Amino acid sequence: xxxxxxxxxxxxxxxxMEGAGxxxxxxxxxxxxxxxxxxxxxxxxxxxxNILPDMMGFEILKVLKxxxxxxxxxxxxxxxxxxxxxxxxxxxxxEYIVKPFTEEDLLKVVEKVLA
Amino acid sequence: MIADLNDSELKVATKLIxxxxxxxxxxxxxxxxxxxSIEKIDYVSAELDMDRFGGPDQDVHLIKxxxxxxxxxxxxxxxxxxxxxxxxxxxxxEKIVKDNSKESMIMKLxxxxxxxxxxxxxxxxxxxxxxxxxxxxxxxSLKVMKATELNDFIVKDSSEFESIIHFxxxxxxxxxxxxPDFIWVFHNKFIDKIKDLV
Numbered sequence: 480x481x482x483x484x485x486x487x488x489x490x491x492x493x494x495x496m497e498g499a500g501x502x503x504x505x506x507x508x509x510x511x512x513x514x515x516x517x518x519x520x521x522x523x524x525x526x527x528x529n530i531l532p533d534m535m536g537f538e539i540l541k542v543l544k545x546x547x548x549x550x551x552x553x554x555x556x557x558x559x560x561x562x563x564x565x566x567x568x569x570x571x572x573x574e575y576i577v578k579p580f581t582e583e584d585l586l587k588v589v590e591k592v593l594a
Numbered sequence: 595m596i597a598d599l600n601d602s603e604l605k606v607a608t609k610l611i612x613x614x615x616x617x618x619x620x621x622x623x624x625x626x627x628x629x630x631s632i633e634k635i636d637y638v639s640a641e642l643d644m645d646r647f648g649g650p651d652q653d654v655h656l657i658k659x660x661x662x663x664x665x666x667x668x669x670x671x672x673x674x675x676x677x678x679x680x681x682x683x684x685x686x687x688e689k690i691v692k693d694n695s696k697e698s699m700i701m702k703l704x705x706x707x708x709x710x711x712x713x714x715x716x717x718x719x720x721x722x723x724x725x726x727x728x729x730x731x732x733x734x735s736l737k738v739m740k741a742t743e744l745n746d747f748i749v750k751d752s753s754e755f756e757s758i759i760h761f762x763x764x765x766x767x768x769x770x771x772x773x774p775d776f777i778w779v780f781h782n783k784f785i786d787k788i789k790d791l792v
Contacts (some may be wrong), residue, residue, distance in 0.1 A: 485707060485708045485711065486700055486701055486704040487701055487704035487707075487708045488704075529730075530662075530731065530732065531733070532733050556715075557711050557714075557715030557716075557731070558715055558718070558731070559715065559716075559719040560719045561723065562722075562728070563722075563730075578708075578712045578715070579624040579625045579712050
């Protein structure tokens with residue numbers, strides 16, 4: 480499942496994932512629909528942007544933990560300061576990718592997280 | 595104002611700005627898959643050169659990102675209409691570039707805002723790490739306006755800050771033949787943080 484406010488970025492990640500044989504089961508462009516969809520679909524993996532129009536990815540991580548959603552989460556964000564990366568990882572994200580990234584970078588991390 | 599800094603503070607500030615812009619340049623190169631250089635950094639005037647937009651009635655695309663967190667500020671990344679067309683041709687699939695459906699238009703504009711998102715974030719990350727501050731870029735917004743409206747828009751947009759520091763960078767991508775302007779406006783309190791560090 481892909482969470483990003485940018486349709487361009489969702490499309491880029493979806494294309495990379497589908498090209499590598501993964502099925503994208505859902506997409507969300509804001510935090511509220513991301514939480515609804517994650518609880519409902521319980522996907523194997525969520526790529527999660529950190530700055531969304533209605534909330535931060537960090538808040539979504541906390542809700543997913545409270546709701547006991549078992550999905551692995553990779554944060555994919557342009558926000559790249561080390562303190563932010565560490566905070567994401569401490570809140571339960573498996574990995575943190577800083578934009579811009581290559582398709583190869585993304586898939587390497589996805590495979591590592593799903594291994 | 596940046597002119598209020600003494601020599602050693604100014605040295606730190608200009609290095610920080612240069613490092614931030616260098617990160618932004620690298621991000622832009624990666625997104626556009628083409629070499630980009632920093633053509634000019636202007637700490638005095640944020641006024642834009644109207645000639646490069648091809649005339650006062652030409653559309654320009656301004657993408658704005660507001661800072662969230664410990665300090666206030668805003669960035670403006672500005673492309674001419676011709677540059678936008680070149681970016682689309684170079685970076686998006688042909689079927690999207692040639693299609694004028696609502697979905698394709700949303701994708702094209704989403705591409706522009708995502709460039710700004712990553713380029714602005716590169717500067718913000720450098721500033722945040724160096725100044726040890728929690729600052730983030732909000733979701734970017736795109737405005738299309740006439741070239742003649744641009745300078746007034748930026749002046750008005752900056753007026754919400756009580757006192758400001760600003761800098762303007764001109765990037766250049768020779769292969770793509772683009773030279774976007776990148777203007778930053780900060781609340782003067784950024785200066786206090788730099789003074790504290792020196």
